[in-house]
């Protein structure tokens with residue numbers, strides 16, 4: 001497994017987006033500006049979602065002109081937006097280096113969740129995941145992570161309530177930038193989204209689960225489990241060779257001991273004939289029963305990788321078995337399938353090149 005944390009390819013464009021107030025203060029120092037200007041600019045960009053320096057009416061005109069000449073605000077170009085019949089919205093962004101990423105807005109009665117990307121591609125190569133087949137290209141900057149939410153907030157009519165790192169990439173292999181972005185997303189002077197509504201979903205980068213716990217990060221944790229025994233997990237998720245299932249579960253128990261109030265979420269994609277037998281389900285129940293958790297079962301979507309969802313009659317049998325668990329279980333409805341925005345299915349055609357996301 002590559003340590004992608006150190007492999008960021010920072011875009012050349014200099015932007016204040018995704019920067020802390022302290023960092024903005026440093027960037028303004030050569031201009032001889034007082035420190036308090038940094039806080040003003042930070043708030044205009046992240047809280048008021050300003051697109052231009054001209055909107056920053058409490059800055060002197062001369063400073064606005066200087067900023068306009070030297071810096072930019074938004075760096076993602078909207079390449080495509082697709083709307084599903086079920087209300088799901090899929091956004092394709094062009095990055096400054098001409099790479100592409102996607103974000104998906106899932107609208108529900110009581111919440112609207114943006115599923116964001118943390119990397120271009122992914123180094124972990126999960127068998128069922130189209131992103132994994134691309135390999136790792138680069139980390140996103142904290143600005144590029146924040147900007148996905150900022151731009152969608154402006155474009156959609158739905159108020160954004162929740163964020164999940166379940167788009168392209170493994171957020172724990174871009175840990176510092178994902179955490180910095182989440183601090184800005186949850187900062188009352190930033191996007192002011194409750195930290196409890198921001199979820200890091202990891203495929204099991206065990207040392208980062210310990211770090212996340214030891215740093216008492218206020219965000220939620222979800223584990224992409226997908227197999228309840230070591231041989232099967234190794235087969236479909238190569239990361240299990242480096243961080244075996246028993247180590248992963250021990251790190252989750254460590255997290256749960258530190259977070260007394262919370263439940264941890266496990267995600268389990270149902271791949272017919274691979275990990276969806278009734279014996280697999282029973283094993284899953286016994287693995288998770290000792291943990292305060294909830295389980296999301298996600299029938300696999302069509303994504304050209306040769307996997308399929310359990311047929312309806314088998315899904316009914318799974319439901320019968322799994323509902324006996326003494327923790328909450330949901331079987332997720334597929335959303336956005338008509339625009340290929342569902343989990344495991346996202347695929348974007350850009351100039352004849354096909355980019356896939358999980």
Ligand code: SF4
Nearest residue numbers: 122125126129132169
């Ligand atoms: S499922 Fe997540 S961790 Fe696995 S290859 Fe896809 S993006 Fe990477």
